[in-house]
Amino acid sequence: MRYLPLSNADRSAMLGVIGAANIDALFCDVPQSARQAELFDLPLGQGEMAVEAELARLARQNRAAGEGPFFCGAGAYRHHIPASVDHLIQRSEFLTSYTPYQPEIAQGTLQVLFEFQTQVARLTGMELANASLYDGSTATAEAVLMAARITRRSKVVLSGGLHPHYAETVQTLATAAGLQVIRRPLAVDDEAAVLSDLDADCACVVVQTPNLFGTASDISAIGAAAREVGALMVATVTEVVSLGLLQSPGAMGADIVAAEGQSIGNGLNFGGPYVGLFAFHARHLRQSPGRLCGETVDAEGRRGFVLTLSTREQHIRRDKATSNICTNSGLCALAFSIHMTLLGETGLRRLAALNHSRARALRSALGEVNGVSVLTPRFFNEIAVRLPGPAAQWVEGLAERGVIAGVPVSRLAPVAGFDDVLLLCATELTTDADITALVAALKKGL
Amino acid sequence: MNTLMLGRPTRPESQPSPTTENASSLTGGKGLLQAEPLIFERDDYAGTGVDLPEPESAIGEDLAGLLRTAPIGLPGLSEPETVRHYVRLSQANHAIDLAIYPLGSCTMKHNPRLNEKMARLPGFADLHPLQPTSTTQGALALIDRLAHWLKTLTGLPAVAMTPKAGAHGELCGILTIRAAHQARGDVSRDTVLVPSSAHGTNPATAAFVGYKVVEIAQTVDGRVDLADLAAKLGPHVAAIMVTNPNTCGLFERDILEIARLTHAAGAFFYCDGANFNAIVGKVRPGDLGVDAMHINLHKTFSTPHGGGGPGAGPVVLSAALAPFAPIPYVTHGETGFQVVEAAEQAFGRMSAFHGQMGMFVRAYAYMLSHGADGLRQVAEDAVLNANYVKARLAGALTQPFPEGPCMHEALFDDRWLEGSGLSTLDIAKAMIDEGFHPMTMYFPLVVHGAMLIEPTETESRAEIDRFCDMTLALAEAVKRGETERFQAAPQLAPRKRLDETRAARSPKLVFPVEDAQRRGAT
Numbered sequence A: 001m002r003y004l005p006l007s008n009a010d011r012s013a014m015l016g017v018i019g020a021a022n023i024d025a026l027f028c029d030v031p032q033s034a035r036q037a038e039l040f041d042l043p044l045g046q047g048e049m050a051v052e053a054e055l056a057r058l059a060r061q062n063r064a065a066g067e068g069p070f071f072c073g074a075g076a077y078r079h080h081i082p083a084s085v086d087h088l089i090q091r092s093e094f095l096t097s098y099t100p101y102q103p104e105i106a107q108g109t110l111q112v113l114f115e116f117q118t119q120v121a122r123l124t125g126m127e128l129a130n131a132s133l134y135d136g137s138t139a140t141a142e143a144v145l146m147a148a149r150i151t152r153r154s155k156v157v158l159s160g161g162l163h164p165h166y167a168e169t170v171q172t173l174a175t176a177a178g179l180q181v182i183r184r185p186l187a188v189d190d191e192a193a194v195l196s197d198l199d200a201d202c203a204c205v206v207v208q209t210p211n212l213f214g215t216a217s218d219i220s221a222i223g224a225a226a227r228e229v230g231a232l233m234v235a236t237v238t239e240v241v242s243l244g245l246l247q248s249p250g251a252m253g254a255d256i257v258a259a260e261g262q263s264i265g266n267g268l269n270f271g272g273p274y275v276g277l278f279a280f281h282a283r284h285l286r287q288s289p290g291r292l293c294g295e296t297v298d299a300e301g302r303r304g305f306v307l308t309l310s311t312r313e314q315h316i317r318r319d320k321a322t323s324n325i326c327t328n329s330g331l332c333a334l335a336f337s338i339h340m341t342l343l344g345e346t347g348l349r350r351l352a353a354l355n356h357s358r359a360r361a362l363r364s365a366l367g368e369v370n371g372v373s374v375l376t377p378r379f380f381n382e383i384a385v386r387l388p389g390p391a392a393q394w395v396e397g398l399a400e401r402g403v404i405a406g407v408p409v410s411r412l413a414p415v416a417g418f419d420d421v422l423l424l425c426a427t428e429l430t431t432d433a434d435i436t437a438l439v440a441a442l443k444k445g446l
Numbered sequence B: 001m002n003t004l005m006l007g008r009p010t011r012p013e014s015q016p017s018p019t020t021e022n023a024s025s026l027t028g029g030k031g032l033l034q035a036e037p038l039i040f041e042r043d044d045y046a047g048t049g050v051d052l053p054e055p056e057s058a059i060g061e062d063l064a065g066l067l068r069t070a071p072i073g074l075p076g077l078s079e080p081e082t083v084r085h086y087v088r089l090s091q092a093n094h095a096i097d098l099a100i101y102p103l104g105s106c107t108m109k110h111n112p113r114l115n116e117k118m119a120r121l122p123g124f125a126d127l128h129p130l131q132p133t134s135t136t137q138g139a140l141a142l143i144d145r146l147a148h149w150l151k152t153l154t155g156l157p158a159v160a161m162t163p164k165a166g167a168h169g170e171l172c173g174i175l176t177i178r179a180a181h182q183a184r185g186d187v188s189r190d191t192v193l194v195p196s197s198a199h200g201t202n203p204a205t206a207a208f209v210g211y212k213v214v215e216i217a218q219t220v221d222g223r224v225d226l227a228d229l230a231a232k233l234g235p236h237v238a239a240i241m242v243t244n245p246n247t248c249g250l251f252e253r254d255i256l257e258i259a260r261l262t263h264a265a266g267a268f269f270y271c272d273g274a275n276f277n278a279i280v281g282k283v284r285p286g287d288l289g290v291d292a293m294h295i296n297l298h299k300t301f302s303t304p305h306g307g308g309g310p311g312a313g314p315v316v317l318s319a320a321l322a323p324f325a326p327i328p329y330v331t332h333g334e335t336g337f338q339v340v341e342a343a344e345q346a347f348g349r350m351s352a353f354h355g356q357m358g359m360f361v362r363a364y365a366y367m368l369s370h371g372a373d374g375l376r377q378v379a380e381d382a383v384l385n386a387n388y389v390k391a392r393l394a395g396a397l398t399q400p401f402p403e404g405p406c407m408h409e410a411l412f413d414d415r416w417l418e419g420s421g422l423s424t425l426d427i428a429k430a431m432i433d434e435g436f437h438p439m440t441m442y443f444p445l446v447v448h449g450a451m452l453i454e455p456t457e458t459e460s461r462a463e464i465d466r467f468c469d470m471t472l473a474l475a476e477a478v479k480r481g482e483t484e485r486f487q488a489a490p491q492l493a494p495r496k497r498l499d500e501t502r503a504a505r506s507p508k509l510v511f512p513v514e515d516a517q518r519r520g521a522t
Helices: A008-018 A048-060 A083-089 A107-124 A136-151 A165-177 A189-199 A220-228 A240-244 A282-287 A314-320 A331-366 A391-398 A432-444 B079-090 B113-117 B135-152 B165-182 B201-208 B227-231 B255-264 B274-280 B359-393 B424-433 B461-479 B483-487 B500-505 B515-516
Strands: A155-158 A180-183 A201-207 A232-237 A256-260 A276-280 A293-297 A303-307 A382-387 A421-426 B158-160 B189-194 B211-214 B238-241 B268-272 B292-294 B316-317 B329-333 B336-340 B410-412 B451-453
Touching: A008 B359, A008 B461, A048 B113, A083 A180, A083 A232, A083 A331, A083 B255, A083 B424, A107 A240, A107 A276, A107 A303, A107 B079, A136 A165, A136 A201, A136 A232, A136 A256, A136 A276, A136 A282, A155 A165, A155 A189, A155 B165, A165 A180, A165 B165, A165 B336, A189 A220, A189 B189, A201 A220, A220 A232, A220 A293, A232 B201, A240 A331, A240 B483, A256 A391, A276 B461, A314 B201, A314 B238, A331 A432, A331 B079, A382 B461, A391 A421, A391 B336, B113 B359, B135 B158, B135 B316, B135 B336, B135 B359, B165 B238, B165 B268, B165 B329, B165 B451, B201 B211, B201 B238, B211 B227, B227 B255, B227 B316, B238 B255, B238 B359, B238 B410, B255 B268, B292 B515, B359 B410, B359 B451, B359 B461, B424 B451, B424 B461, B424 B483, B461 B483
Parallel strands: A155 A180, A155 A201, A201 A232, A232 A256, B189 B211, B189 B238, B238 B268, B268 B292
Antiparallel strands: A256 A276, A293 A303, A382 A421, B158 B316, B292 B316, B329 B336, B410 B451
16 A cells, blocks of 8 residues: 555564564454454555546536536635645645644744734734634634623524525524524515614624625624624625625624635635634634634744634633634635735735626626516625526526526525525626626526 | 966865854844745735736726725735745645654644545536536535445444534534434433543533533543443433543543443443544444544545644434434435435534535545555554554653553653653653654643654654654653753754743734834835
């Protein structure tokens, strides 16, 4: 086996040093009845060529997004990733290192995390950010739990514009933690509806902008109303490229920002691994979950970085920890940070404007298709449309003709009244030819 | 050519090279290591390393009032500057590709590059999680195949694939167990039993779900105390969470009795599968009475650790627990593979989408490469290497549990340092000066000054010997009383000892905005 360096001669010599008769002697603590004498009923090992052939065969059974017209968004976005990003994250010293527990020989990872935290804090308009969580959905759930710790309250209100997967993740984890979760009904443009459930028992309201339907909203008034009753506003962002164009959640009064960072530096990967961005105010630092990297000095006074405030974390606090989280999404955070460094503010603003202009082109083209009505009033790069008939059927039909038309709402939430609603996204990778192909396919009908 | 120059040597001959103690450079660099500033420490933030086309239309009027007006404060670097920045930073990191990375409990094994290549095939990497399933049959088939391998290797009939890391898997397992108790109307169970040697995530997870955490005592030979377990079990206990092999690197000899007692009390047996590498291909946790176990794909199945994630933590489940697994999951029907997004008894959803697909591809490539035969060899070599370390260091270091073999990791304590004035931390930092990454230190908490060494199966005998020789040389230096070598260590790393107290006392977690403004940046 090519990954195993020991030879049989090594093995017997080492058994000799140990003083064991054979390898089974080292497994003597395992109950005899549980020791499998035979090989498991699985294929034997294979060389690189065979493994590569098998995985290539499986990969070919998928229709990659880049193979043709493609309009899916709804929490995962297809953007161009500069070649240097993937090259750099495959540096051995980044790819094959562990959590930086020995900071003197992990300054590379640590400085990256410090820069990442700064980038995320600035992008979201918040004072602080952590070293990443798993993804946007779990980050939103952690934000809700943090809000409950800060306010010592147990009621949570989720906007009807929040991605249903996010809402379900929050519902699962927050309910498990003993909180009461109220989900507002799906709505294209009614973030303010959370206010009808807002009262002095509320830990937080959760609003997403742009929301599931692509609607961008000014959420300042919601934040102000929440503050009035001592509740917090958690702002969720699934498409962070929007922050190159739109007002930051921090500037709109968010107390905690939970975002999906996949759009910057990370591919679609069929849903994971992604990177959860988590930003908050300094006054709430001690209640925050996840790893934090902080600046300090070494014995000679030189600047260096360490993981810090771990007294909040599970490996120190055990059952009193702020979260059970151990791993973050280090390599995806690195990819995010590198791509953001390449973009800079100049590139990010340009990228955001480009996305918006491609979405405008998509919107005006769809506006000319009979029977299709655009629902989203104010959008960044996603729009929702009502189709004649169930959206899922349209999507399947168009996929057979080579067009991946978007995400039917019914795929995410089987809710009456939304059966015929389709979510579409355009990015800098969406061409005029893609849009023309989509429109032609829609006009042709099912 | 100037004739005066002829015959003049181009470099000085036989001059003695001067040496200085603790040589330091004038400007902060050090040999090949460049002093690399933060990206925020630039005067000009306006640059960029991407060339994007001009947007063809203006911003829509509908967005008036929603637009960002103030500067964001994000510096942009050209591509060459970006590449240098990150390559320079990378050189300050240790990595498994450089040398043995003997962190006990972390399973730092070689990461095959084939797996990276496979995960980047456009059919996997450029695939949207919500595309119509008719266009993602290969991806769903891969999830199904990986699930089959995990079920076969663990001897359990079901697996929840979506948890994103080990701790996320623990949460999934405990929520499944809670749902199973609730489904049979058994709502009074409010306690989870956890051995004192457990990973911190175990009690954190149980407490997160609202369970009381009660510790199980440990025997003098480093195992679960059966009598204590029996005394603490009862109708109030929902589950026990036991790591096996445990965090002392030992197999729980009484595992069958632990399972029997647990089941007799009506509780479930959750196994922390962090140490599955020691038994993969040889022992099925299902045969040990385990009801649920997470599998860290980033440990046993070698998906890279990436400086702290991403991980992946699928949870195998017994038949009794399977109906309560979270959505979504993959099934096979008449029209091929389907994604089940709603199930009556499912406890809920762990996260958006299908889990860590990128990690699934890597883990599956790893499994296919090894096969049933190779995986068995993985466990055997991992255990052999750890016992070899144990044997080689036994004479110089002290062991809390010297009797019998260990499994995949060798545990030492700090009694051998008594009277030397040195601590486990000092030994670890001295290892850095010798060019090695230290072992896990101060874990498990039940052993004083613990040093937990896990070589893994991908280390050669020569590399393990190099590590052992180095450790023995340090032990000799301890005996000789060279305390300064240890207390001042590391001297030769990119940084000397870092002041962690200062970092925690006045946290500086981001580059301050005012610093950037002072520098003239926008």
